[in-house]
Amino acid sequence: MNNKLNPWAAIGVALLYLLFVFASCFIGFLHPACWAYFSVLAAILAVGPYFWLAARWQRFGVGTVLALLVCLFCLATGEAGGLLSKAIILGGGILADIVRQFAGNDSRKSLYCAYPFLAIGNIGWIIRLWSDKQFYYDGAVEEMGQAYAEGIKALQTPGHLVAVIVLTAAVAILGVWLCTKVDKKSSKLLQ
Numbered sequence: 001m002n003n004k005l006n007p008w009a010a011i012g013v014a015l016l017y018l019l020f021v022f023a024s025c026f027i028g029f030l031h032p033a034c035w036a037y038f039s040v041l042a043a044i045l046a047v048g049p050y051f052w053l054a055a056r057w058q059r060f061g062v063g064t065v066l067a068l069l070v071c072l073f074c075l076a077t078g079e080a081g082g083l084l085s086k087a088i089i090l091g092g093g094i095l096a097d098i099v100r101q102f103a104g105n106d107s108r109k110s111l112y113c114a115y116p117f118l119a120i121g122n123i124g125w126i127i128r129l130w131s132d133k134q135f136y137y138d139g140a141v142e143e144m145g146q147a148y149a150e151g152i153k154a155l156q157t158p159g160h161l162v163a164v165i166v167l168t169a170a171v172a173i174l175g176v177w178l179c180t181k182v183d184k185k186s187s188k189l190l191q
Contacts, residue, residue, distance in 0.1 A: 120168050
């Protein structure tokens with residue numbers, strides 16, 4: 001790697017990644033389906049900061065650090081309750097780094113394989129929608145009203161969880177492809 005990573009720029013871009021993931025959650029106020037599928041929006045919004053960091057930090061740790069940042073934010077704000085949520089978020093980051101390590105940290109192609117794991121990990125934020133259905137339903141009634149909660153209930157099927165995972169992965173791959181076309185400077189740092 002010929003390019004040195006500016007630590008202040010890296011911190012700023014990592015915080016931008018967190019901001020995009022967090023901002024994606026707000027779409028859930030529009031409709032229950034937007035909440036259940038927020039990770040699809042997060043995958044496309046947060047790919048830019050990930051791509052930029054991965055191009056400059058060509059070693060293990062990019063996904064892990066970004067996932068850890070999301071976990072710490074969730075802990076600090078009381079979001080993504082439960083150990084399972086944090087394990088999925090952090091696990092997605094670690095898996096992204098493992099995949100990238102085996103595919104080549106300096107490879108553009110490795111990002112196509114690695115980033116979907118990081119993006120899918122963000123589903124951990126709302127995994128209780130499927131793993132603790134009554135808790136989620138009751139919370140939706142309290143925070144958003146009965147009609148919204150009924151919408152959440154309709155989305156609590158295994159089919160919707162599979163759809164969220166598949167769409168998140170597909171959009172993550174699309175996002176990496178877009179970054180290779182738009183962020184030429186970062187793309188040139190990768191093989």
